[in-house]
Amino acid sequence: MDTAVLRYLRYKPLETEIPAVRNPRMLFLVWSNLLMLASYNYTYNLPPGMCMKSEYMFLTMVIPGPSNPKRLIDVYLQPLIDELLQLWHVGVRTHYLATNQAFMMRAALMWTVNDLPAYGMASGWSTAGIMGCPICMDDTSAFHLQHGRKACYFDCHRQYLPQDHPYRRNKKAFIKNRQERNIARPRLTGEEIRVRVEEYSSAIKQPLIHPPGNGTNHKWTKKSIFWDLSY
Numbered sequence: 001m002d003t004a005v006l007r008y009l010r011y012k013p014l015e016t017e018i019p020a021v022r023n024p025r026m027l028f029l030v031w032s033n034l035l036m037l038a039s040y041n042y043t044y045n046l047p048p049g050m051c052m053k054s055e056y057m058f059l060t061m062v063i064p065g066p067s068n069p070k071r072l073i074d075v076y077l078q079p080l081i082d083e084l085l086q087l088w089h090v091g092v093r094t095h096y097l098a099t100n101q102a103f104m105m106r107a108a109l110m111w112t113v114n115d116l117p118a119y120g121m122a123s124g125w126s127t128a129g130i131m132g133c134p135i136c137m138d139d140t141s142a143f144h145l146q147h148g149r150k151a152c153y154f155d156c157h158r159q160y161l162p163q164d165h166p167y168r169r170n171k172k173a174f175i176k177n178r179q180e181r182n183i184a185r186p187r188l189t190g191e192e193i194r195v196r197v198e199e200y201s202s203a204i205k206q207p208l209i210h211p212p213g214n215g216t217n218h219k220w221t222k223k224s225i226f227w228d229l230s231y
Helices: 003-007 070-089 116-123 190-197
Strands: 009-022 027-041 057-064 092-096 101-105 107-109
Touching: 057 070, 070 107, 070 116
Parallel strands: 009 107
Antiparallel strands: 009 027, 027 057, 092 101
16 A cells, blocks of 8 residues: 555544533633544544544634624634645645655545534524525425424425335325425535535625525525635
8 A cells, every 4th residue: 555645634623512601700602623633545544433532633723702603703714724725735744653754744624524503604504594404405495483483394304205205195294284296406516506605705805794695595694715725
């Protein structure tokens, strides 16, 4: 096996909200951003038990409250994105212990692992209210409850079932007296999403302005800073 292949690294950011910490004088939230590190050899070279150890995790930032940064999280992520671009295009001089030689290490971001609120902040697609589903996006059958007007996604999943699935014909277990005949739209590809967000500004350039049509035609709140990456 070519040792050069084993040197390349992949990162998996995990964004999560640390529960509110009560203090006699304040109540605050802390948003953390972790990077999990694993060497890459077509599959993860490190076993899961090692990937989850503290020595392979990096706390890249801690964002203090009193509230989460929402779409403005890109401001805090900008230094991380700059470093990822450097690791991709230039690399960092690193000592390889196995051969006792130095080399230019390159790294790439594979994917992010988020809870739903953090996904909305990172991706730029708001996950709140109608059209909040990042899979259905604007092609949703969600509705407002009659009393309370809260968004409801009940019975939105049957359109993803095979056309001959018995649940599609079930008129009792889901919305009464309703059969599901619609076929879900295929999930958008990365290129299709890129075309949609290309015309929108980032939260860094226009921190107080949402894209036109937000909340009516779509739920995009910004062009995510992750689109600045070259891959």
